[in-house]
Amino acid sequence: MPAHTHDHIDWADRLALLRAADALDAAAMATVARRLVAALPPRPTVVDVGCGAGGMSKHFARELATRSGGTVVLVDATPALLEEAERAVKTEAAEHVAPGSTGEHGPVSVEVRAILGDLADAGLPQTVPPADLVWASHVVHHLADQQAAVGTVAAVAKPGGLVALAEGGLDFRCLPWDLGVGRPGLENRMLAAQAEWFIGMREGIDGAVPMPYGWPIALDRAGLTGVDSFGALVHHPSPGPDSLADYVVNRIGRLREFAGDHLTTGDRATLDALLDATGPHFVGARQDLYLFGAKNVHCGRQP
Numbered sequence: 001m002p003a004h005t006h007d008h009i010d011w012a013d014r015l016a017l018l019r020a021a022d023a024l025d026a027a028a029m030a031t032v033a034r035r036l037v038a039a040l041p042p043r044p045t046v047v048d049v050g051c052g053a054g055g056m057s058k059h060f061a062r063e064l065a066t067r068s069g070g071t072v073v074l075v076d077a078t079p080a081l082l083e084e085a086e087r088a089v090k091t092e093a094a095e096h097v098a099p100g101s102t103g104e105h106g107p108v109s110v111e112v113r114a115i116l117g118d119l120a121d122a123g124l125p126q127t128v129p130p131a132d133l134v135w136a137s138h139v140v141h142h143l144a145d146q147q148a149a150v151g152t153v154a155a156v157a158k159p160g161g162l163v164a165l166a167e168g169g170l171d172f173r174c175l176p177w178d179l180g181v182g183r184p185g186l187e188n189r190m191l192a193a194q195a196e197w198f199i200g201m202r203e204g205i206d207g208a209v210p211m212p213y214g215w216p217i218a219l220d221r222a223g224l225t226g227v228d229s230f231g232a233l234v235h236h237p238s239p240g241p242d243s244l245a246d247y248v249v250n251r252i253g254r255l256r257e258f259a260g261d262h263l264t265t266g267d268r269a270t271l272d273a274l275l276d277a278t279g280p281h282f283v284g285a286r287q288d289l290y291l292f293g294a295k296n297v298h299c300g301r302q303p
């Protein structure tokens, strides 16, 4: 079956935003990668399903390079993202494996492979090497049957292999409550509009099946053992890194585009004022932007 997504989203068009988010998440996600890789045997195979621009797999590659080496397998249904992820992760691996370096388990090398694949395809595990760790971040909720997708992700793991899903968490906040334009509290209403968009996105997926329970139960029903969750805080206090203003402008612009219909005319006008680079309220010129959010990682093991 040729790979494609099912959510009517043009993922290739989101490359810049995914890359920017990867950069801002980097410190938090490096810690998550270290924690997950520390639980693996020597020279493990790590599979990243729905890898996007490859941000998390760069951390996996670096962790493997500084230990015994291993293999990172990137899987995505969007060719342009997969290509970018492969380039980025190979570069990261090459930068961190010292030429001729040898560890306790022989020469250290990090192999990076890219596989175009659709997580809706129950045959996917037969096309991907069995994994010591399979990671799937913010991809399962784009599938019609999320429980079936969790089962497919779990089936990529070897017996005893670790499965980690990043889903849920706390959405990023980046704006002060009173922006000096429009009604205060805009960000709360933007997040509510995004939640409405999300419901429509799920309803728009052909054959969408409800999953009326949480992610740990989904992992449990996929037959995994020792199911548990942990969080990772993403925090850039004001004024944040140089890239933050561009990220906020991009994020707000996207939200205006896809969820603007769920906002009032007044809030849409405020967003237009915030996005006007020549106007007095341009959000990209503010010194009080910040980023505060959290990732939620749910783990289980194949028996």
Ligand SMILES: C[S@@+](CC[C@H](N)C(=O)[O-])C[C@H]1O[C@@H](n2cnc3c(N)ncnc32)[C@H](O)[C@@H]1O
Binding pocket: 004, 005, 006, 011, 018, 049, 050, 051, 052, 053, 055, 075, 076, 077, 078, 081, 117, 118, 119, 120, 136, 137, 138, 139, 142, 143
């Ligand atoms: C929200 S992005 C998440 C990217 C990355 N994992 C992260 O957490 O930043 C969703 C990714 O899943 C991919 N995707 C969506 N539907 C998919 C499917 N059916 N099979 C495989 N990948 C899919 C998209 O191409 C995109 O790269």
